[in-house]
Amino acid sequence: MVNGIDPSTSMAALFGARVRRLRTAAGLTQAELGALTHVVSTRITKIERASGAKPTLELARALDAALGADDLLVELWPYVYREAFPDWSRKFMEYSERAVGVRQYAAHVVPGLLQTEDYARAVLGLDALLTSEEQLEERVAARMGRQDRLASPDRPELCVILDEAVLRRPIGGPAVMRKQLRRLLDAAEERHITVQVLPFDQGGHEAMGGSLTVLLLPDGSEVAYTEGADYGQLIEEPSNIGRYKLIYDRLRAAALPPIMSLDMVRSAMEGNYRGANVPSRSERRRVAQEQLQQSSRGRLRGGGRRPPRPRPRP
The missing domain is CATH 1.10.260.40 (lambda repressor-like DNA-binding domains)
Structure with missing residues (x-):
């Protein structure tokens, strides 16, 4: 002491x-x-x-x-x-660091484990309780740090179901979203990561209020965690966890298969957020002017004369 x-x-x-x-x-x-x-x-x-x-x-x-x-x-x-987080949130983080299996349903944003830094900054920056830019960067750094486990020898099996709204909502703007969707496609190439999409046409379901996570721990036990905009609940009682596992299984059954899901991610990236790689109007105008100037110089080098017209055949 x-x-x-x-x-x-x-x-x-x-x-x-x-x-x-x-x-x-x-x-x-x-x-x-x-x-x-x-x-x-x-x-x-x-x-x-x-x-x-x-x-x-x-x-x-x-x-x-x-x-x-x-x-x-x-x-x-x-x-x-x-320690700044509520007890139940801290306990969930501790469980997450030990989990050998992570099953997540995300209703609104890409789960933290698969977020790019720019996307994470845009999401975390929406918190009305943020007090400074420094605090925001601390939260971003902490979130990025938790992703290190996906590359570690004891990495967990990660299965993620994304509501279609996650792909359509432009968090951070087109460039940020395009990079984030590319991150999802790259992550899904890893053998221990599965990404599925739950399309709008599946209608309502039991987890519409927020996200759901089910963790498998090294000793074979499981915990569940639900989270909304301003609340979180950790479920540790085995008799209650079964209900959330059933909800997740139903969501997974309703979601598109992985290959079709990645096609939808790719379609959103190339469709909704194509503008991320399209030159601005001023840039297009500048390129057009350069092309006109090059074309004019080409005519001058030719003496400014028009090419002879072909003579009509008799």
Whole structure:
């Protein structure tokens, strides 16, 4: 216990204790460390005491570099960041990191595990409670970091069902959407990832209110998680999980087969968001003028004379 702060009480307390230990070992005062990381000394005090605002990712990186922590603080930061979420949300994240199988239905946006950085920034930027650009970038970095597991040796099997609305809603604009849909097509080429689309013509279903995730854990147990615009619910009771598994199975049966689903993704990318690669009007005008000038120079090189007309045959 350091200065009455128990590192075991929270990740923020553990982070603060590590900062203090590293700072002391480096022979730095709080003011000197603040100067090295471009924050006031009271900010360092609050971090070490786990009081006030939690450290940002940018500050964690600066502290790590200044104290020569070899990425220790940067690796600890996501757990500190996670404490800002409700208990049920944090628990779901913990389950997700251990899951060997992930089955998701997404009603409105591409699931976080398959989002591009620009798409994630556009989605997360819609939160009315965001306080700063820095906070937005922290959330984007955290989301991108969670995708690393898809490339790790213990990566889970990922099965994603996208409502057709996910393909049609232009989050971030045409260029962002085109890149995001390309990401879906590329991801689906991986053997451990399956992408399906639930078309509009299937009508209503039991999960229309929001997203649904069913996780398979290493011990064979399962948990379910439902989420809407401003709520989330973690279901751990086995007797209740069966209902959500049935809902997911029905959605998967109603969705297009993977090959047809990818055709729909490709069609949306090349149809709805074709404008992402179309030159602007001013660019087209500039190219047209250049072509006219080239054509004029070609006539001048020919002496400006018209080619002789063919003589009529007698």
